[in-house]
Amino acid sequence: MAAKKTVSLGKEISKGLILENPVLRLILGTCPMLAVTTSVKNGLGMGIAATFVLLGSNLVISLLRRVIPDKVRIPAFITVIAGFVTIIQLLMESFVPALNESLGIFIPLITVNCIILARAEMFASKHAVLPSLADGLGMGAGYTASLILMGAIREIIGNGTFFDLGIPGLQAGGYIEPMLIMILPPGGFFVFGILIALANKLSEKAGKQDQPDDTICAGAISDQTACLLCGGCSFGRSGPQNQLQTDEGVRRMAKSSAAESGDESPRGGENA
Numbered sequence: 001m002a003a004k005k006t007v008s009l010g011k012e013i014s015k016g017l018i019l020e021n022p023v024l025r026l027i028l029g030t031c032p033m034l035a036v037t038t039s040v041k042n043g044l045g046m047g048i049a050a051t052f053v054l055l056g057s058n059l060v061i062s063l064l065r066r067v068i069p070d071k072v073r074i075p076a077f078i079t080v081i082a083g084f085v086t087i088i089q090l091l092m093e094s095f096v097p098a099l100n101e102s103l104g105i106f107i108p109l110i111t112v113n114c115i116i117l118a119r120a121e122m123f124a125s126k127h128a129v130l131p132s133l134a135d136g137l138g139m140g141a142g143y144t145a146s147l148i149l150m151g152a153i154r155e156i157i158g159n160g161t162f163f164d165l166g167i168p169g170l171q172a173g174g175y176i177e178p179m180l181i182m183i184l185p186p187g188g189f190f191v192f193g194i195l196i197a198l199a200n201k202l203s204e205k206a207g208k209q210d211q212p213d214d215t216i217c218a219g220a221i222s223d224q225t226a227c228l229l230c231g232g233c234s235f236g237r238s239g240p241q242n243q244l245q246t247d248e249g250v251r252r253m254a255k256s257s258a259a260e261s262g263d264e265s266p267r268g269g270e271n272a
Contacts, residue, residue, distance in 0.1 A: 016138030024199035043151030047144025056084040062132035158182030
């Protein structure tokens with residue numbers, strides 16, 4: 001039982017990275033994704049803040065899932081989320097004021113972030129504490145990774161820096177001139193589209209690996225053998241009662257094939 005539980009929690013954590021990435025697969029929280037990822041530092045700060053709120057809100061909502069009335073669950077969820085947003089904003093104002101000022105209004109807007117409210121509604125309110133924490137951690141990790149990746153691409157190409165440190169040869173007057181458009185809105189949309197396409201491709205490959213290989217059984221039995229094993233009509237049953245039942249089974253199969261192909265007219269020998 002313990003091993004099964006561990007595997008389940010592992011899947012809940014890993015699903016947010018690729019298969020159910022909240023930004024690149026579910027297309028949630030795109031506004032802060034495009035707005036704050038002009039640098040890696042901003043993306044990292046926003047991701048950590050959102051992950052903190054995800055973990056805290058999932059924990060409290062999971063604990064109170066049997067207490068919160070169904071009619072007021074959304075206002076209750078938003079109240080819980082707003083409490084954790086206030087906590088993270090006060091912590092950022094105290095310890096990283098420059099980052100808090102850089103992120104600006106997008107820290108308070110975590111309260112209405114679709115990712116956090118969706119996980120509260122779809123998962124935390126229906127599951128126990130440990131799976132809810134695993135879900136919050138996985139979604140937060142996927143969100144943070146997406147922000148960091150997008151911030152890195154835009155900062156390196158658009159500003160020639162990484163974590164505000166200059167990259168030799170990739171600055172004004174160097175071997176390669178930075179492309180300023182990458183830290184502007186058009187560049188953000190361009191990188192966002194590329195990352196979505198990449199995430200879809202990786203998700204398709206991961207999905208194919210998880211599915212069993214059906215080609216092993218392809219052609220193992222013939223169509224006639226499959227018909228005999230089906231037993232859905234008298235034609236398919238072993239030892240039909242008489243030839244009349246066999247002919248009736250053939251007619252039904254012919255009518256079914258004609259209906260599927262859109263040919264409603266009877267076959268040549270059917271009226272005979």
